[in-house]
Amino acid sequence: MRKALLDTSTYLDLRRAGKSRRQLWAQNTLRHAIAYRDEYPKLTISAYTVFEALEGIYRDAIPGADEEFITKVLPGFEIVYPDQKVLALGAKINATLAVGRQSIGIVDALIAATAIHHDLTLVMANTRHFPRVIAAGFPLTLTNWREA
Amino acid sequence: MSFDLPASIERDLERYAQAEHITPAEAVVKFVQSGLKSNKRKAATSQPSETDWDKLQIIDPGFAFFEKMPDQLIDTIESTSRRIRTERLSARA
Numbered sequence: 261m262r263k264a265l266l267d268t269s270t271y272l273d274l275r276r277a278g279k280s281r282r283q284l285w286a287q288n289t290l291r292h293a294i295a296y297r298d299e300y301p302k303l304t305i306s307a308y309t310v311f312e313a314l315e316g317i318y319r320d321a322i323p324g325a326d327e328e329f330i331t332k333v334l335p336g337f338e339i340v341y342p343d344q345k346v347l348a349l350g351a352k353i354n355a356t357l358a359v360g361r362q363s364i365g366i367v368d369a370l371i372a373a374t375a376i377h378h379d380l381t382l383v384m385a386n387t388r389h390f391p392r393v394i395a396a397g398f399p400l401t402l403t404n405w406r407e408a
Numbered sequence: 409m410s411f412d413l414p415a416s417i418e419r420d421l422e423r424y425a426q427a428e429h430i431t432p433a434e435a436v437v438k439f440v441q442s443g444l445k446s447n448k449r450k451a452a453t454s455q456p457s458e459t460d461w462d463k464l465q466i467i468d469p470g471f472a473f474f475e476k477m478p479d480q481l482i483d484t485i486e487s488t489s490r491r492i493r494t495e496r497l498s499a500r501a
Binding site: 268302311315336365 | 469480
């Protein structure tokens, strides 16, 4: 199994799986997560997922939640931050898709670039956007843990 | 690979091969493939055990944190993520 980058949608699926045990997507997500953690010690997420989670926490304004999330939750993940090469590849993906009128947005372009640059399989539940990156000729590998 | 099949199964396979107009070897392959597919389907549909679900606590570093947060926080993070990803930058004046 290749090392994976969990997109926000898949991490949220993992969060919700325990309360949706009868749903096939939840069972599949759990199975994949267990199999993955048997091989890799930490789940890998991108800085963009961290940003989205923190923005959600700030929007709900729960006292102390931001600090606890940063100091107690984030160290449990491997977090991939963008560097110059990721930004350049993200810009190239964004430009290529925009020219072809297939834009997926800056954040998704950067997440795809992060996965490609670090040789990670992107685990996502957004099946509409990311396949466009592959269709445009970029070597992105996708998987959806909702599926068996 | 070669296998010794019980005589009764061998007879059934020969009858099946004749009925389907295929060789006995092809009949064996069909049966094996069908058995493997069925096993795969069974594995895919079997439900995770309680122990498996308990593993979420270990797999997810945010488990304890989110358990004590209001349920709506996950919805807020999801809507935030969706909004961020559909935002378009507009040109400055």
